[in-house]
Amino acid sequence: MSETILFLAHTEADGSLSRIALEALAAAKSLGGTLVAGLIGADVQAAAGSIAGCGAARYLGVAGEAFAESRYASDAAAVEALVKAAGATVVVAPQTSRFARCLAGVAQRMGGRIDTHITAIAEGPQVTRWYYRQRMEAVIGRAQRPWFLLVESGVAEPYLSRGPEGAVVLEMLPVEVSSATRVVGRQSPKAEQQTIRPDAKLLFVAGAGWTKKQADGATHIEDAARLILGFLGATGASLGSSKSLVDLSGEGQAVLPFLSHMNQVGQTGATPRHPKGLSACCHGEEPHVVGWRFIRERRAINLDANCGWARGKADVVYVADAFVVMERVNALLAGKS
Numbered sequence: 001m002s003e004t005i006l007f008l009a010h011t012e013a014d015g016s017l018s019r020i021a022l023e024a025l026a027a028a029k030s031l032g033g034t035l036v037a038g039l040i041g042a043d044v045q046a047a048a049g050s051i052a053g054c055g056a057a058r059y060l061g062v063a064g065e066a067f068a069e070s071r072y073a074s075d076a077a078a079v080e081a082l083v084k085a086a087g088a089t090v091v092v093a094p095q096t097s098r099f100a101r102c103l104a105g106v107a108q109r110m111g112g113r114i115d116t117h118i119t120a121i122a123e124g125p126q127v128t129r130w131y132y133r134q135r136m137e138a139v140i141g142r143a144q145r146p147w148f149l150l151v152e153s154g155v156a157e158p159y160l161s162r163g164p165e166g167a168v169v170l171e172m173l174p175v176e177v178s179s180a181t182r183v184v185g186r187q188s189p190k191a192e193q194q195t196i197r198p199d200a201k202l203l204f205v206a207g208a209g210w211t212k213k214q215a216d217g218a219t220h221i222e223d224a225a226r227l228i229l230g231f232l233g234a235t236g237a238s239l240g241s242s243k244s245l246v247d248l249s250g251e252g253q254a255v256l257p258f259l260s261h262m263n264q265v266g267q268t269g270a271t272p273r274h275p276k277g278l279s280a281c282c283h284g285e286e287p288h289v290v291g292w293r294f295i296r297e298r299r300a301i302n303l304d305a306n307c308g309w310a311r312g313k314a315d316v317v318y319v320a321d322a323f324v325v326m327e328r329v330n331a332l333l334a335g336k337s
């Protein structure tokens, strides 16, 4: 059966398409079939022009102030209209929080199916995704249509416009928004407080040892915070944590205020993908280290020569006091050696 593939994207605040959206477009193109582009945003004209050479048979848009911000009701209505107008059998969209919020509902509404967190895509379509906390990888196809596919970043090289950006014939679809939900603004942490940086080359993992009594019989939380934030500031590394460290706040113990469960790496945490990892004051138990499966080069600093890292889980283990090591590393980074 020849498929009608709808590439679905929302614009960014400046009216452009994000890198992950352009990756989804490249993935959609690779499926063959008839390609249709469907764009949502305050104004989608510039975004459509930027992909004028992508080979889409049609360009559809839903635009207006109501579609500037992420909101379930307006986004779901816009997507439904686009899928219907395109006659789409397969919908390929980037795995953004905006689409993750509304596409499952649209699939249900339209009697379709959805698969999310897709990491590879091939003709058929055949899609790859992980199950059971990234322990099993499956390649799946489905007979049900429309089939919605939310693709992760890295699924394809971003679509690169060849030749001049052009004017496209954009078919605008009228969509009524009856939602009582108003977007009154956004609240997000300041950039410097954001310690989770998926694109960083290095993952720095802090363990519960940073909050434990040290050789002098006292805890040194403030020093720990200064050393960790100093290292992150100097290197741009992403901050991970063991479960024990992020659980401490629930136990009423002194904690590192910039850590939350979002930082947790492991079986019940995240499985980040950085080329390198450095763990400090973390024991390296299996439920934690399983979250390091995609970290290629691993180093650890631990006082205990028998810690889990020393048992084949790290390439290099420094048996040393992490407070001393990181003080020295930060001084070297600051050129104060």
Ligand SMILES: Cc1cc2nc3c(=O)[nH]c(=O)nc-3n(C[C@H](O)[C@H](O)[C@H](O)COP(=O)(O)OP(=O)(O)OC[C@H]3O[C@@H](n4cnc5c(N)ncnc54)[C@H](O)[C@@H]3O)c2cc1C
Pocket: 206, 207, 208, 209, 210, 212, 214, 241, 242, 243, 244, 245, 264, 265, 266, 267, 268, 269, 270, 280, 281, 282, 283, 284, 285, 286, 287, 288, 291, 301, 302, 303, 304, 307, 320, 321, 322, 323
């Ligand atoms: C079902 C299940 C799921 C779990 N999921 C996760 C998960 O997703 N992620 C996770 O992290 N854990 C998980 N755990 C918990 C995991 O088993 C460990 O308990 C946890 O990872 C231990 O955290 P930690 O190494 O930071 O703390 P600890 O075990 O307390 O280790 C602290 C380490 O710091 C070292 N240290 C202390 N001071 C210094 C110093 N000055 N310099 C250098 N080293 C020092 C100590 O030698 C010690 O090795 C799970 C457990 C279960 C049962």
